[in-house]
Amino acid sequence: MITVTTTSSSTRAKRGGEGKPLLSIRDFKVEYRTGSGATVQAVRGVDLDLFPGESVALVGESGCGKTTLGLGLLRLLPRLGHASGQVTFNRGDGTEIDILGLDGRDLRQFRWRDAAMVFQGAMNAFNPVLKIRAHMHDTMRAHTKFTKQEIEDRAGELLRLVRLEPSRVMDSYPHELSGGMRQRVLIAMSLLLEPEVLILDEPTTALDILTQRSVVDVLHEVRERLGFSMIFISHDLSLAAELADRVATMYAGRIIETGGVRDMFYRPRHPYTLGLIKAVPPIVGDLPDMESIPGGPPSLAALPPGCTFNPRCKYATEECKEEDPPLLPITDEPGDAHEAACIHWKDVHLQREVPSDLGNAS
Amino acid sequence: MSALEKSPETAGRAPLMTLGGVSQVFHTKAGPIRAVDNINLSVNPGEVLCLVGESGSGKTTAARMAAGLARPSSGEVAFEGTDIWALKRDDFTNFRRSVQYVHQDPYASLNPTRTIQQTITAPLLKHGVVKSKKAAAERAVELLTKVDLTPAENYLSKYPHQLSGGQRQRVAVARALTLDPKLIIADESTSMLDVSIRISVLAMLGRLRDDLGVGFLFITHDLAIAKYFGWHGKTAVMYLGRIVEFGPTPKIINAPTHPYTRALIDAIPEPDPDLTKTKGRESLRSLEIPSLAHLPSGCTFHPRCPLFEDGLCDGAVPELVTIRSGQSAACHVVARDGVAALDDEARSDEPRA
Ligand SMILES: Nc1ncnc2c1ncn2[C@@H]1O[C@H](COP(=O)(O)OP(=O)(O)OP(=O)(O)O)[C@@H](O)[C@H]1O
Ligand SMILES: Nc1ncnc2c1ncn2[C@@H]1O[C@H](COP(=O)(O)OP(=O)(O)O)[C@@H](O)[C@H]1O
Ligand code: SF4
Ligand code: SF4
Ligand SMILES: [Mg+2]
Ligand SMILES: [Mg+2]
Numbered sequence: 148m149i150t151v152t153t154t155s156s157s158t159r160a161k162r163g164g165e166g167k168p169l170l171s172i173r174d175f176k177v178e179y180r181t182g183s184g185a186t187v188q189a190v191r192g193v194d195l196d197l198f199p200g201e202s203v204a205l206v207g208e209s210g211c212g213k214t215t216l217g218l219g220l221l222r223l224l225p226r227l228g229h230a231s232g233q234v235t236f237n238r239g240d241g242t243e244i245d246i247l248g249l250d251g252r253d254l255r256q257f258r259w260r261d262a263a264m265v266f267q268g269a270m271n272a273f274n275p276v277l278k279i280r281a282h283m284h285d286t287m288r289a290h291t292k293f294t295k296q297e298i299e300d301r302a303g304e305l306l307r308l309v310r311l312e313p314s315r316v317m318d319s320y321p322h323e324l325s326g327g328m329r330q331r332v333l334i335a336m337s338l339l340l341e342p343e344v345l346i347l348d349e350p351t352t353a354l355d356i357l358t359q360r361s362v363v364d365v366l367h368e369v370r371e372r373l374g375f376s377m378i379f380i381s382h383d384l385s386l387a388a389e390l391a392d393r394v395a396t397m398y399a400g401r402i403i404e405t406g407g408v409r410d411m412f413y414r415p416r417h418p419y420t421l422g423l424i425k426a427v428p429p430i431v432g433d434l435p436d437m438e439s440i441p442g443g444p445p446s447l448a449a450l451p452p453g454c455t456f457n458p459r460c461k462y463a464t465e466e467c468k469e470e471d472p473p474l475l476p477i478t479d480e481p482g483d484a485h486e487a488a489c490i491h492w493k494d495v496h497l498q499r500e501v502p503s504d505l506g507n508a509s
Numbered sequence: 510m511s512a513l514e515k516s517p518e519t520a521g522r523a524p525l526m527t528l529g530g531v532s533q534v535f536h537t538k539a540g541p542i543r544a545v546d547n548i549n550l551s552v553n554p555g556e557v558l559c560l561v562g563e564s565g566s567g568k569t570t571a572a573r574m575a576a577g578l579a580r581p582s583s584g585e586v587a588f589e590g591t592d593i594w595a596l597k598r599d600d601f602t603n604f605r606r607s608v609q610y611v612h613q614d615p616y617a618s619l620n621p622t623r624t625i626q627q628t629i630t631a632p633l634l635k636h637g638v639v640k641s642k643k644a645a646a647e648r649a650v651e652l653l654t655k656v657d658l659t660p661a662e663n664y665l666s667k668y669p670h671q672l673s674g675g676q677r678q679r680v681a682v683a684r685a686l687t688l689d690p691k692l693i694i695a696d697e698s699t700s701m702l703d704v705s706i707r708i709s710v711l712a713m714l715g716r717l718r719d720d721l722g723v724g725f726l727f728i729t730h731d732l733a734i735a736k737y738f739g740w741h742g743k744t745a746v747m748y749l750g751r752i753v754e755f756g757p758t759p760k761i762i763n764a765p766t767h768p769y770t771r772a773l774i775d776a777i778p779e780p781d782p783d784l785t786k787t788k789g790r791e792s793l794r795s796l797e798i799p800s801l802a803h804l805p806s807g808c809t810f811h812p813r814c815p816l817f818e819d820g821l822c823d824g825a826v827p828e829l830v831t832i833r834s835g836q837s838a839a840c841h842v843v844a845r846d847g848v849a850a851l852d853d854e855a856r857s858d859e860p861r862a
Contacts, residue, residue: 208703209674310796327796355563355730360776361796382703385778389785408782426704427780428737430762431788437737439709443673 167237168196169376170220170262170344175232177212177219187447189215191400192232194474197344197376204391204408205380206423208444212400213380214267217346220378221264222246222254236261239343259290262344263337265330267352267380272333273321279332280317283339290340305335308372309365327358331365338373347379351386366390384427388412393484396420399445399455402474406485416477416495417487418460424497454489462491523590524551525692525724526575526608531584533570539802544570546750547584549829552692555722557742559735559758561773563798566747568728572694575726576610577601588692606636609685611678613697618681619669625680626665629653632687652683657713675706679713686717693717694726699734711738732773736762746770749801749809752829756836766848767838768814791815808841816842816850 177190190212197203205213219230234246238261249257266272273282283302287293293301303313309331321329330350337345350366351359363386370377381387387394387408394411396404396419404417415421422440429435442459445451451458453468460467467490474486479493489495533545545567552558560568573579574586577593586593588604596604612618619628629652630645632638639645646665653661656679669677678698685693695714699707715738717723725742729735735744736758744761746754746769754767765771772793779785793813799805805812807823814822821841829839833848842850 208705325797355798356732356773356776357563357793358796360790363778383778384704385780385785388780388782389778391782412780412782423705424780426708428708428733429779429781429784430733430736430774430777431779431784432763434737434740434759437708437712439707439712440705441709443675443703443706 166199169199169201169237170195170197171233171235171237172196172220173233173235175216175219175234176230177215177224178229178231179215179225180227180229181448185448189228189400189447190219190230193402195395195402195405197378199343200374200376201392202370202377202379202390203393203395204387205378205395205397206382206384206387207397208423209382210444210447211397213382213397214348215400216397217264217348217378217380220246221258221262221346222249223258223264236344256290259286259340259342261342262346263340263342264346265333265337265348265350267348273329275321278318278320279324282332282336283317286336286339301339302335305338306332308338308369309335310361311335325358326354327361330354330358330362334362334365334369338369338375341373341375343375345375345377347377349381350379352381352383363389384412384423396423399450400447401455401471401488403456403489404487405474406477407482410477410480410482410485413497414480414485415487415497416485416492417489418462418491418495419456420487421495421497422459462489462494464491466490523553525554525589526726527551527585527587528571528575529585529587531571531574531581531586533567533574533579534582537802539800542801543750544801545574545581548745548747548750548752550575550745550752552724552726554691554724555718557718557725557727557739557758559739559742559744560726560728560747561730561732561735561744562747563730563773565749565798565801567750568730568747569696570750571747572610572696572726572728576608576694577605578610606688607691608694609688609690609692610694610696611681611685611698613700619677619684621669623668624665625649625653625667625669625672628669628680629684629687632684636688638688648687649683652686653680655686655717656680656683657709658683673706675702675710678702678710682710682714682717690723692724692726694728696728697730700729700731707734708737714738732762732777746773749799749804751809751839753810753840754836754838755829760836764836766832766836766843766851767840768816768843769810770838771851772813772815808839816840818842 172193172195175190175193176188178186178188180186193216207213218224220234224230230247236244236246238244284298287298306313306316311328311331316332351362354362379390391408394408395402398419404420411420412424415424425438428437440459445455454471457463457467472488472490474488477485477487477492528548528550530547530549531545532543532547535542535544548571550558560571562568574581580594593604626649629649633645633648639648650661653664658664658676658679699710702710718725727738739758742758744758745752748769754761754765754770761770765774775790779788793815795813799809807825808827811817811822827839827841829837830844831837832843
């Protein structure tokens with residue numbers, strides 16, 4: 148008998164960074180070969196822990212290395228990409244897996260059963276000549292000994308979980324579905340083998356707002372039901388505010404600030420995170436004061452010396468050109484796990500109106 | 510009051526552009542579709558009119574008619590009071606110069622084989638705006654400076670592929686400015702830009718609006734962007750080819766009346782974790798957007814609308830009528846019950862603008 152495991156997040160996972168991390172990433176690097184022997188470092192030494200049941204958002208401008216990090220973690224980089232460092236996956240049964248050392252069958256197992264990814268640009272993830280049914284069956288047959296009927300049942304269950312009607316969707320070709328439906332099919336497919344980690348790359352970008360809302364609501368629901376952990380990549384900060392327990396900001400291939408979602412949005416301490424937040428207009432309330440970040444991210448081939456953000460940073464001093472600051476713990480506020488890679492973090496404060504009835508809980 | 514009627518503060522000024530009862534019908538395999546169905550809009554000099562709605566709602570089709578790039582199937586497009594399709598050839602050319610269209614994707618609209626200097630000087634020379642190549646080059650520097658590409662000399666010899674998305678969009682705007690337009694139609698012009706860059710491009714457009722008095726037909730699916738750019742102007746919300754709500758932008762954003770506008774605004778996540786998690790959201794009855802080839806009867810939003818009333822909503826097509834001062838909506842229930850139909854404590858009735 149097959150049922151979708153509906154272990155609540157509290158039994159399968161403790162939220163909020165307790166216990167042993169599910170995924171532990173240390174000094175993770177990705178290089179791309181760009182021809183004639185040259186390489187660029189798209190990810191430059193990332194440390195990140197993903198705890199059971201947790202949802203971490205990776206935010207940052209285009210080209211900061213978010214997708215590359217996600218692909219690298221699941222060993223899905225294109226041929227010219229090379230990952231190094233240490234990525235450990237702690238299975239529920241106590242086994243530790245060195246992801247960068249996996250190959251062959253173990254790697255395939257890891258990819259769907261332990262961790263799965265929903266890619267940026269939903270259409271490309273499907274084979275256009277196969278119906279959704281074939282996609283579901285192929286995935287399950289490659290990884291399980293399920294019978295046809297068992298696969299049908301399982302696929303149907305997951306499709307209903309993402310609020311799709313299996314009888315209609317299973318017999319459709321990808322192009323016959325709307326963007327939002329395709330995105331939800333992908334989420335259902337990625338959950339077929341009950342992975343403990345789901346990586347979603349821009350899950351709602353390019354979707355209309357009402358469709359985006361339905362995908363976000365579905366993500367809330369399935370996460371509540373299935374209790375998996377997720378890393379989701381988005382340049383939309385509002386989405387991070389809604390879906391993340393923790394946020395990590397990437398800039399020029401590094402994580403430059405990380406902390407709980409409330410710390411990051413109400414008390415960002417890296418000028419780049421602060422700049423991103425100030426550039427997003429809220430929808431409720433009066434016309435806000437907006438500010439943009441001057442310039443754009445640096446070319447990976449010619450990073451500025453010292454802190455890579457210094458040419459755009461209004462807090463920059465001469466000292467900032469000397470070395471690229473490591474992540475430093477923010478020590479002047481309660482709680483831990485808030486870190487920023489800025490030597491002047493003590494001077495960085497967000498001035499903003501927090502709605503008075505909401506702003507005091509911590 | 511209709512969308513065409515002027516609010517008191519603009520009553521003195523003649524509108525730059527009006528769309529009067531304009532429709533566009535496309536003949537497709539599935540049969541004729543009304544991509545734009547009988548819309549009325551007007552833009553005044555130096556003012557912003559935002560056109561918002563989901564993809565396929567007819568925004569681009571309406572904008573192309575406003576720009577004179579497509580002829581309406583019926584209705585009138587007037588520029589400074591004159592029907593553009595009744596203009597003599599020279600006058601039509603003048604109209605086309607006065608109204609510039611800035612596309613969503615600057616990469617597709619800039620010629621990849623031309624340098625930035627050539628891109629900007631070509632229209633100047635072609636239309637005889639300047640007399641010499643030297644004067645054209647000087648004007649190019651001025652225009653690049655105006656769109657914050659400074660020092661301009663660094664950009665003149667570059668090709669579009671050597672620029673970032675934001676820089677390319679600035680070049681597209683600089684090119685649009687070569688002929689001193691009175692109206693800029695910006696169709697999703699900032700949608701492809703990163704958040705950080707989007708605000709600076711919008712600030713630059715805002716300066717053109719304020720300093721040069723350029724009017725804007727500003728098209729976006731992002732209501733937060735419409736709010737930011739069009740706060741002092743008006744916003745029209747489109748759904749399946751029709752305008753379903755119209756009014757001053759602060760009212761549309763903070764006190765929407767049409768169930769579709771309300772659903773759009775509720776659906777938007779806020780860049781504030783506490784707020785976005787506690788925001789009240791009514792669910793729609795269906796997620797599917799009907800096809801234009803098979804429109805639902807009566808109010809086309811009825812299969813999805815949380816306020817749907819059997820017999821009323823699927824009967825006649827609701828007209829756009831005034832709900833309260835300056836704000837109109839096309840909804841039977843809101844027209845009948847007024848804002849009482851909305852019963853919403855979370856949302857303040859009057860914007861604090
Ligand atoms: N196959 C590749 N070969 C060479 N460089 C690459 C390759 N793929 C990505 N890069 C470079 O790596 C950097 C990071 O790219 P990545 O796609 O991870 O960014 P991202 O943060 O996901 O951006 P976006 O928000 O646009 O999706 C960029 O500078 C990009 O140009
Ligand atoms: N040239 C065309 N031929 C047929 N249908 C079209 C054409 N242009 C647009 N449409 C249709 O008209 C509708 C409105 O499109 P559009 O104006 O591009 O919407 P928006 O800009 O709001 O996304 C869509 O259903 C679209 O497919
Ligand atoms: S280290 Fe200096 S340049 Fe870098 S973010 Fe901090 S203040 Fe700015
Ligand atoms: S007319 Fe009826 S269905 Fe249409 S928006 Fe109003 S309440 Fe909803
Ligand atoms: Mg990406
Ligand atoms: Mg469009």
